[in-house]
Amino acid sequence: MEDFGDIRMSRRDLLKAGAASATAVAVPAAQAQDSPANVNTPSPGASRPxxxxxxxxxxxxxxxxxxxxxxxxxxxxxxxxxxxxxxxxxxxxxxxxxxxxxxxxxxxxxxxxxxxxxxxxxxxxxxxxGTPSSLHPMQAAFVKHDGYQCGYCTPGQICSAVAVLDEIRQGIPSHVSADLNARPQMNVVEFRERMSGNICRCGAYANIADAMSEVAGRQA
The missing domain is CATH 3.10.20.30 (Beta-grasp domain)
Incomplete structure (x- = not known):
């Protein structure tokens, strides 16, 4: 039994009174959220057109x-x-x-x-x-050296490979270039580093490097 001055109540009555007070506070807040005035009010994070x-x-x-x-x-x-x-x-x-x-x-x-x-x-x-009837040299080399398996990454691999050879011809160094002031070389080490952003989940990396080496050799 709790004694609050002249008011005496059991613990059960005290818990009931607390629950009733919490409900009285929560119901008006919930009603306010659902009131017509708030229905069309956009939230701060609402999407914009x-x-x-x-x-x-x-x-x-x-x-x-x-x-x-x-x-x-x-x-x-x-x-x-x-x-x-x-x-x-x-x-x-x-x-x-x-x-x-x-x-x-x-x-x-x-x-x-x-x-x-x-x-x-x-x-x-x-x-x-290129087209099926007139392949780009890199496309033809990928076919010859089996530079693809499932083929999903192949378009990106080929576009990247063509660009890599052009980067080397322009003298743009990479992280494996021995001398940043010298022209980078057309070799497998450079190819692998520069192509590292193109992932082949089938693991045809060696064949891709072979295809690039053949095209680089022809162009040289």
């Missing part, structure tokens, strides 16, 4: 003007809007290289780049390198 922009891209020699949500990646613009599905969506986090394309002569991960960033620019995808 998308911002749309006109984007012009020169893709594989053809000019395209698209109306895109400014958050659209270059990868989604290529696949979903231009239906160039040769460029693959792998991790969508820039970690596998399956989406590699060449933008203004430089290889990039299309999943990490917004389409609006390339407005007016030139983009080359695997579809722009």
């Amino acid at each position: 998308p911002v749309v922009a006109s984007v012009t891209l020169d893709v594989n020699g053809r000019r395209h003007t698209l109306k895109l949500d400014t958050r659209t990646t270059l990868l989604d613009a290529l696949r979903e809007h231009l239906h160039l599905t040769g460029t693959k969506k792998g991790c969508d986090h820039g970690q596998c290289g399956a989406c590699t394309v060449m933008a203004d002569g430089r290889r990039i991960n299309a999943c990490l780049s917004l389409a609006v960033m390339h407005d007016g620019g030139k983009v080359t995808t695997i579809e722009g390198l």
